[in-house]
Amino acid sequence: MKKSTRTLLALGLATSLGLMSACGGGGDAGSDESADTGPAFTTNATGDLSAWGFENADEVGTSRLDYAKQKLNGVSIKIDATAFDAQKFTTRAASGEVPDVVQMDRRLVGTYAAQGLIRPLDTCFSAHGVDPKSQYYPSVVDDVTYDQKLWAVPQFYQPPAIILNQRVMEKAGVTAADIDTSKPDALLAAAGKMYVASGGNPETLGFDPVATGQSELWILGLGGQLIDAEGVPTLDNPANAKALSFLKQLMDAQGGYAKVKSFTDSFDTFGEKNQYVADQVGAQVNAQWYVNVLTPYVKDVQISAVPFKNADGQPFTVAGGTSFVIPTAAKNPDAACAWAVNLTSQDAWMAAGAARAKTIAGTPGAINTGLFTGSPAADQAIRSEYVKESDNTGFNETIATYYDVVSTGKSYGASPAGQQIQTEVQNAITSTLLGTKEPDAALADAQTSAMRAYNQVAG
Known part of the structure; x- marks a missing residue:
């Protein structure tokens, strides 16, 4: 005891x-x-x-x-x-x-x-x-x-992947192959081509990594580690700094984190003038549920999707959800x-799949994007029964991308300091993006706080 x-x-x-x-x-x-x-x-x-x-x-x-x-x-x-x-x-x-x-x-x-x-x-x-x-x-x-x-x-x-805005990409001469998280230099170049500013402020982000909301996806995807096999925090793992450094480069290339955050905070994310309708992003990391948000605006957006890729160029995602x-x-x-x-x-x-299909059937033009349940058998059964090809190729490709990546998921890991790790990763990312700390120093401070929480619980 x-x-x-x-x-x-x-x-x-x-x-x-x-x-x-x-x-x-x-x-x-x-x-x-x-x-x-x-x-x-x-x-x-x-x-x-x-x-x-x-x-x-x-x-x-x-x-x-x-x-x-x-x-x-x-x-x-x-x-x-x-x-x-x-x-x-x-x-x-x-x-x-x-x-x-x-x-x-x-x-x-x-x-x-x-x-x-x-x-x-x-x-x-x-x-x-x-x-x-x-x-x-x-x-x-x-x-x-x-x-x-x-x-x-x-x-x-809810697996994350990258939803593409084909209008913005075509205008800038960027292809889906250019949106490759395993090739940071190429991704920076693609983001730069799509980025549009007015008066020094963003009007279109070339690539929105959702840096604070998806920070752990970037850390794990680029070869880092949040905890070890025993649940002990490893936020100062040298590989973790790679993700923070790249995200800082990406923000700096698009006006800097402060301006990017102010811009993204203004998005009508759930509304009829969302960032894909308004062409405010060329590509953005999103969890699967966001495809459902975009379905009412199928006539106003031109989307597709590609998987997030790890440092080895393989599709990669993380396992977010409830319990x-x-x-x-x-x-x-x-x-x-x-x-x-x-x-x-x-x-x-x-x-649940039948109930969702009934709702969609009563909504003209709606598209069934499926359910992502945590169970592969349930996911595939619902997909087979209710997710049919629509006449919108881009949405079909987007839905298929999420189904393709769901099996590649990696756990965040379970730790006695799980809550504190989340908080400290956010602190480290924010201080790095704002330029108040170098990545290594930010992660070292995060590790100290996370270990304090771990020791309080686990001894």
């Missing part, structure tokens, strides 16, 4: 020592019962279930909720459909007044696992006959694996397990 006690002291939650001593983290998930992990999960789903998640659920979410409710017909389900809040979760977990199941970003799972605030789910999966290694993409499984145990039920997988965790203090863990497993089953995803 030393791990849980250290965590509580670090968080200043000494009053909850009794709770955590009764049901802290660690132990052997393969045993039937352990003082550390609690009893093994069973399929006995009855009683009341409290869940936290599904904020602003669309038809993809509501159809899966309906499916899971039908499967758990002996369970009364109450959902807190608000956004996840880390401080709120930690406080509620320490007090024991916590929901039975919580939806959160997979990047946070390792942190809460190390703190003893959530339960390992190996016996949850086995109780329901689910083999995570066959149901989910390997990178998605890696996201929720810490200390050789599985700590969450994954859902969704369901079961807090250590959950009062109805068996129902929580059954609910999460059913929500992410093949049948639930097919119900």
